[in-house]
Amino acid sequence: MKVSVIVIGDELLIGQVVDTNSGWIARHISPYGWEVNDVQTVGDNADEIRRSIDRAFELSSVVLTTGGLGPTKDDITKSVLCDYFGGEMVTDNSVTENVNRIFARRGIKMNPLTAAQAIVPSSCRVIQNRVGTAPIMWFEREDGKVLVSMPGVPFETSTMMSEAVFPALRERFPSPVHIEHAVLMVTDYTESGLAMKISAWEESLPEHLHLAYLPKPGLIRLRLDGHHEDVAFIREEVARELAVLKDILGPAVLADEDLTPAEILLKECIEKGVTISTAESCTGGNIAHELTLIPGASEVVNGGVVSYSNGVKVNVLGVSAADIDANGAVSIPVVRQMAAGAQRVASSRLAVATSGIAGPGGGSEEKPVGTVCICARLDDKELYETAHFNGSRARIIDSATTRALILAIKLIKEL
Amino acid sequence: MKVSVIVIGDELLIGQVVDTNSGWIARHISPYGWEVNDVQTVGDNADEIRRSIDRAFELSSVVLTTGGLGPTKDDITKSVLCDYFGGEMVTDNSVTENVNRIFARRGIKMNPLTAAQAIVPSSCRVIQNRVGTAPIMWFEREDGKVLVSMPGVPFETSTMMSEAVFPALRERFPSPVHIEHAVLMVTDYTESGLAMKISAWEESLPEHLHLAYLPKPGLIRLRLDGHHEDVAFIREEVARELAVLKDILGPAVLADEDLTPAEILLKECIEKGVTISTAESCTGGNIAHELTLIPGASEVVNGGVVSYSNGVKVNVLGVSAADIDANGAVSIPVVRQMAAGAQRVASSRLAVATSGIAGPGGGSEEKPVGTVCICARLDDKELYETAHFNGSRARIIDSATTRALILAIKLIKEL
Known part of the structure; x- marks a missing residue:
């Protein structure tokens, strides 16, 4: 209808x-x-x-x-x-x-x-x-x-x-046609790169199945829709094609449900009993906010620190003032210490940390607006990188939040 | 056009x-x-x-x-x-x-x-x-x-x-008719209470002026629109009627620009050179996020603590464990100590703190879901209250964030 x-x-x-x-x-x-x-x-x-x-x-x-x-x-x-x-x-x-x-x-x-x-x-x-x-x-x-x-x-x-x-x-209005949706959350590809990767599979889909690409900063939602009068048939067919697609994409698939990165991470942490904390500079509390927006967050989210000023980085998170002087606040050594500091002050096993330049001011030739250092740390395992994001301040904050959550998901999936 | x-x-x-x-x-x-x-x-x-x-x-x-x-x-x-x-x-x-x-x-x-x-x-x-x-x-x-x-x-x-x-x-398409908008951000009224308060003024508006009510949790945006070919005339008329409306509403007017509570607070803090920090339990970083989303936030936002667990409240913010035991984490004594703790750890003059039950779980008969204790503290002046919000988890977080920011705006406007 x-x-x-x-x-x-x-x-x-x-x-x-x-x-x-x-x-x-x-x-x-x-x-x-x-x-x-x-x-x-x-x-x-x-x-x-x-x-x-x-x-x-x-x-x-x-x-x-x-x-x-x-x-x-x-x-x-x-x-x-x-x-x-x-x-x-x-x-x-x-x-x-x-x-x-x-x-x-x-x-x-x-x-x-x-x-x-x-x-x-x-x-x-x-x-x-x-x-x-x-x-x-x-x-x-x-x-x-x-x-x-x-x-x-x-x-x-x-x-x-x-x-x-x-x-x-x-x-x-009792309805005869059933619509079945399935979703994969995919990272590590651009929209067109992903389209090329799966083009052979996509071409082979029957008429009653349709694939849509929904790109977001840092990840792509792939939505497979099926329309059919036979509920059992279309459910089975959508499930079968989804399994083929997961196979093609391998570790680039973060989840096979329509979940946000925060929801994926929280679900994994609750399932594995892993506590989380955050140490945020340029994301300014957004990672903690996205995690705590989800019902049940208090089971595993211990808390976090928004270390906007260097004073808070040093005094609360225990970042070395000498390292800030030597490398700048937006640097890998600082963001790694922030993550370790968050684990310590909030007694958590997993921590994510960000330090970057969200703009519009504050950029330099060496570190332009959009430069964000990100670290995820689980026990003593780390994933860290310096990322470069485009767009407005809000978009850079959003992209950095997503990327930090994805690094944490990658770490916890290996657990 | x-x-x-x-x-x-x-x-x-x-x-x-x-x-x-x-x-x-x-x-x-x-x-x-x-x-x-x-x-x-x-x-x-x-x-x-x-x-x-x-x-x-x-x-x-x-x-x-x-x-x-x-x-x-x-x-x-x-x-x-x-x-x-x-x-x-x-x-x-x-x-x-x-x-x-x-x-x-x-x-x-x-x-x-x-x-x-x-x-x-x-x-x-x-x-x-x-x-x-x-x-x-x-x-x-x-x-x-x-x-x-x-x-x-x-x-x-x-x-x-x-x-x-x-x-x-x-x-x-060069245009002949000019549209002029003006906005007041109003607190302390329900939509219908506000409509009654200003009904005489609203009835007297000429045909080319139109008032709209845009309620949000905790505040109402009043938008006055004018349409006229004479730009100078309609600008002056909108400005004059806006001044009359401000007079009627007095201190309930938070701003005469279309700004969010976070933008109003940040603007006041930057103008007055007042630093800010946050101590958030149920709002989970959302207050810090809303403040730091705004360009220029780093001028006055020092940082904050997301004290989701009691451990973080005690160890980082210095809240008395005995007071948590005696009153519960969602209590006025705890939220006042959280605000003072945020001032101290982030070396700020202004701090806002929240502790509440965002739901859907965690409520009790005495403190149902939606109960939020809020404190704003500027130097040693405080405004605090226990609020009761309705709706989903996201809505309660949003309402508590707005109310905390409004309390802080009220404090800084008196400075």
């Missing part, structure tokens, strides 16, 4: 908010055998919203909209939907009760603007929003096509889609 | 990559007096791409497309554009030279797949991509409407839009 998504809000069109809802929806509908056909982003403008609904219904049986339902003046979606599907605006007491309940839990008093949340088109069926005040509205056209209007807050949308909207859609 | 954006790539429709290009475009075209009218996200499918171009040209004079130009098999945009605008595929030697130059700089040899980048529709004018291998293609229809096709890599797109595409568009 094809699904169209409409993301509503002026804040998206002027770029002050990045839409993550459509991506979430896309990632979570495939197990139901559905596909996102297109995503439209429109402003808080009645004509635009109406036109986008028309277009979406041309393409799809189900239209999911997010946003445009807040209590303030700039949100007009609800009245557009009332015009579109007919009926009139009515007060739904179950919504008022729900809003009261949520406000009571948060210890806030209801005000007239939030009370307006309970006014909905009579043509919709309300699905109660357990985690927010804007109701979810289910509309059906005479031809059986469905539009579900949801709030724009990502946490509310994702929770309520999983709990209520997807189950209701599955009941309404 | 209206601009439509088409973002191309299967990876977007299955949610494995989040589109940041359309937001970037939206944020950066407004100084030219242009507006993004709509954004369409489509897969690597010829019919869909063709249909989305038709729709975009119905709405706008300029269509910007990103993505679908990589050297691998799943990218078909170029041949669709050749069909759409006529002509045939030809080799452009200037693109070959550009690709050679970029590969030489990266120390990589050209391969047949990247050579294919130089094959372009004869109907386009090529704009050389200084930072990547996929060429930028400029197409004009007989009615004068323009489509510019750009690569999907955000760094390449943003660089080349700023350097080449926007200047070329400005020359081609």
Whole structure:
């Protein structure tokens, strides 16, 4: 089944908010055998919203909209939907009760603007929003096509889609075609180098299998999709081709799941009972942040040090001040001592350390912006290198974080 | 002038990559007096791409497309554009030279797949991509409407839009209407509470001014937009109304620029010459990361400690083990000692500290998931509180980070 998504809000069109809802929806509908056909982003403008609904219904049986339902003046979606599907605006007491309940839990008093949340088109069926005040509205056209209007807050949308909207859609539209995804996380290749390496295999794929390259700094996600009515057949075929591909790529495969480098490392550390710490200069806490974002991180992440100043490198991590003077803070001797220091102060077996020039300032001819020294250390085994990354400050930090995590993954995979 | 954006790539429709290009475009075209009218996200499918171009040209004079130009098999945009605008595929030697130059700089040899980048529709004018291998293609229809096709890599797109595409568009479409944006970052209010507080002022706004509420965890961005042909008039009017709004909201206004809390804090610290450090438990390095993501951070950020384990809290930050035993790690006494410890080990005047339960596990009846103790400390002045946040682990980390930064901003604003 094809699904169209409409993301509503002026804040998206002027770029002050990045839409993550459509991506979430896309990632979570495939197990139901559905596909996102297109995503439209429109402003808080009645004509635009109406036109986008028309277009979406041309393409799809189900239209999911997010946003445009807040209590303030700039949100007009609800009245557009009332015009579109007919009926009139009515007060739904179950919504008022729900809003009261949520406000009571948060210890806030209801005000007239939030009370307006309970006014909905009579043509919709309300699905109660357990985690927010804007109701979810289910509309059906005479031809059986469905539009579900949801709030724009990502946490509310994702929770309520999983709990209520997807189950209701599955009941309404049982699906015949199954879509199977598989993913390999691959390092050590450029996109085109990888394409050449696997071209013979790729050419031989049958029509119902499709390969996509999703390059990220430092690694490439290879996604193999299969479409077929026979679930068992397509699962088996995707699994078989994935095994062939893993064989071709060997140690360049970091994982056969869609995991971030931080997730791969954390999983390996939890499985092997290895504690982790970090010593970060140019990555400024990002490695620790990526690791601790993952549930269960506290099982193995002991902590870390952001040693931005040389004072912290020397006093907290025990780096030799003489080595900093002799080699500079961005050097292999310093980053190796940082890793050993992190192991020591946080009592961990594995440590990663970075020291580099994230820019835009601070570069020199010898060490230009993007130069990053990286060390991963497991017990007394080390992997270290001086890498050169391109791009903005954020991109250099991101690339250095990824590379440091990959070095740590390589070390722990040998354990 | 209206601009439509088409973002191309299967990876977007299955949610494995989040589109940041359309937001970037939206944020950066407004100084030219242009507006993004709509954004369409489509897969690597010829019919869909063709249909989305038709729709975009119905709405706008300029269509910007990103993505679908990589050297691998799943990218078909170029041949669709050749069909759409006529002509045939030809080799452009200037693109070959550009690709050679970029590969030489990266120390990589050209391969047949990247050579294919130089094959372009004869109907386009090529704009050389200084930072990547996929060429930028400029197409004009007989009615004068323009489509510019750009690569999907955000760094390449943003660089080349700023350097080449926007200047070329400005020359081609000189604009009469000017759009003026102004932003206030507001804390201490809920969205509906804020709407009630400023309703009288908001009702009195003339038609060419529009207010939008952009809530984020812990703060609300208020965006005031003005549209007018007279640049000086609309600038003055937006500035005057903004001043009135600031007056109404008083100390709840954190900044009158579109800055993140980390940017506001860093700016204040740099202006006042105040050094910063962090002591993070549940935020796991995210505060340090958000601060060090900003160019110039090294002027005032000395460093920090991610004290995930109690061992690191005691041994590195000097927190009393007895106080951890008596009050638990998530407690005001512990977080105050963490802040003081961060000041000491990193020799900073300002420190922020967090200790909390980010979930999904680890909660108790007394301290449920989302409980976070936060302390900001400047010299010997402190602001501390126990906050309760909702949502996922990532959202709780994000909310705690924002709140810690806001407490630090409140302290430094009093300096």
